[in-house]
Amino acid sequence: MMKKILCIYMMAILLLVGCSSNEQQNLIDNEQNNQSGTNGDANSNIDESGDGERFGANSYNTQEVADEMRYIEENIKPSEGPKKRILVTGSTAGLGELTAYYLAKRGHTVVAHARNEARAADVRRDIPEISDVVIGDLNDLDQTRQLAEDINVLGTFDVIIHNAGVYGQPSDEMLNVNSLSPYILTSLVNRPKQLIYLTSDQHLSGDIDADDITSDNPRTTYSDTKAHISALAMAVAREWPEIQSNAVQPGWVPTRMGFANGNTTTPDNLREGYMTQVWLAEATEPGSQVTGEYFFHQEIDRNFNPIVRDVAAQNRMLDAFAQKTGVSFTRD
Numbered sequence: 001m002m003k004k005i006l007c008i009y010m011m012a013i014l015l016l017v018g019c020s021s022n023e024q025q026n027l028i029d030n031e032q033n034n035q036s037g038t039n040g041d042a043n044s045n046i047d048e049s050g051d052g053e054r055f056g057a058n059s060y061n062t063q064e065v066a067d068e069m070r071y072i073e074e075n076i077k078p079s080e081g082p083k084k085r086i087l088v089t090g091s092t093a094g095l096g097e098l099t100a101y102y103l104a105k106r107g108h109t110v111v112a113h114a115r116n117e118a119r120a121a122d123v124r125r126d127i128p129e130i131s132d133v134v135i136g137d138l139n140d141l142d143q144t145r146q147l148a149e150d151i152n153v154l155g156t157f158d159v160i161i162h163n164a165g166v167y168g169q170p171s172d173e174m175l176n177v178n179s180l181s182p183y184i185l186t187s188l189v190n191r192p193k194q195l196i197y198l199t200s201d202q203h204l205s206g207d208i209d210a211d212d213i214t215s216d217n218p219r220t221t222y223s224d225t226k227a228h229i230s231a232l233a234m235a236v237a238r239e240w241p242e243i244q245s246n247a248v249q250p251g252w253v254p255t256r257m258g259f260a261n262g263n264t265t266t267p268d269n270l271r272e273g274y275m276t277q278v279w280l281a282e283a284t285e286p287g288s289q290v291t292g293e294y295f296f297h298q299e300i301d302r303n304f305n306p307i308v309r310d311v312a313a314q315n316r317m318l319d320a321f322a323q324k325t326g327v328s329f330t331r332d
């Protein structure tokens, strides 16, 4: 309401001073943008090169993520520790983009992943330090299979972070992006030294239902997909003991996904939402070299759904994934 009153007031002033209608609209748009900023400095993400808003603020990223990208750009320096080759899926926005940027600024060789060429161009512009970008829409399982081949052409990675995810989409899309694609990539990509899977505390109310996974009309919920990916992390740790494999729940943080359903605030800290992934990927600090754990904010969290550690449920899920995708999981 206040915005409307302010706009009418500004239009009246502009009419009096004789601005053109384009100028009037620009000034009003600027004023509205200033009001919608969350940090009192809404222009801080304007890219002075003329590319539009920096880091996708208020388009593919929230203002909070764009501000955090700026923080990383200005503050993070190369580490003295060993440098790694790291792939982050879904690194064109949100936690994935923050993780990729932080690790790239630390001096690691980071390969990003985008759903298409346009989003690949966005991440190349946002993170000039990125070494390469692989492309594939994870909702299209043929594209995911091709993506696995393209990743293998780049060689073997030290760390792969399965971060891409969707919320509030139709069940078949959530199953494809959040569960089946990470499974296909895990199975077909050269085994790295470490795998990190992004889950959610919503997995606590999720289930592993093999019949639903193989159904032509799945009714899979977001919570179910996060139970799947947590169980996948635990199954990999059990079946491939030479590989470090963990699940991370980042908290409810202000990314585009965190603001789904019209939320404008979230309870958890954005930086803590990606630093566990950074800490595990670097694996130089105490506690960061374990496997088969469920993490929240750099600590092992014991409050997980017991089904993700149930070996019979894991095996039913892996068999259902294999049946659904035609890709089998190699057990050692």
Ligand SMILES: NC(=O)c1ccc[n+]([C@@H]2O[C@H](COP(=O)([O-])OP(=O)(O)OC[C@H]3O[C@@H](n4cnc5c(N)ncnc54)[C@H](OP(=O)(O)O)[C@@H]3O)[C@@H](O)[C@H]2O)c1
Pocket: 060, 089, 090, 091, 092, 093, 094, 095, 096, 114, 115, 119, 136, 137, 138, 139, 140, 162, 163, 164, 165, 166, 177, 198, 199, 200, 201, 249, 250, 251, 252, 253, 254, 255, 256, 257, 258
């Ligand atoms: N935010 C939270 O509060 C929260 C809480 C718990 C767990 N998580 C988990 O954290 C992870 C990252 O979420 P976020 O909050 O950073 O979400 P986000 O800002 O929406 O970013 C999601 C990323 O996944 C990519 N992606 C989605 N669908 C894809 C597809 N079909 N093909 C290729 N890439 C695709 C997106 O690409 P585009 O940019 O092209 O869409 C984007 O890069 C997810 O696994 C999510 O479930 C988040």
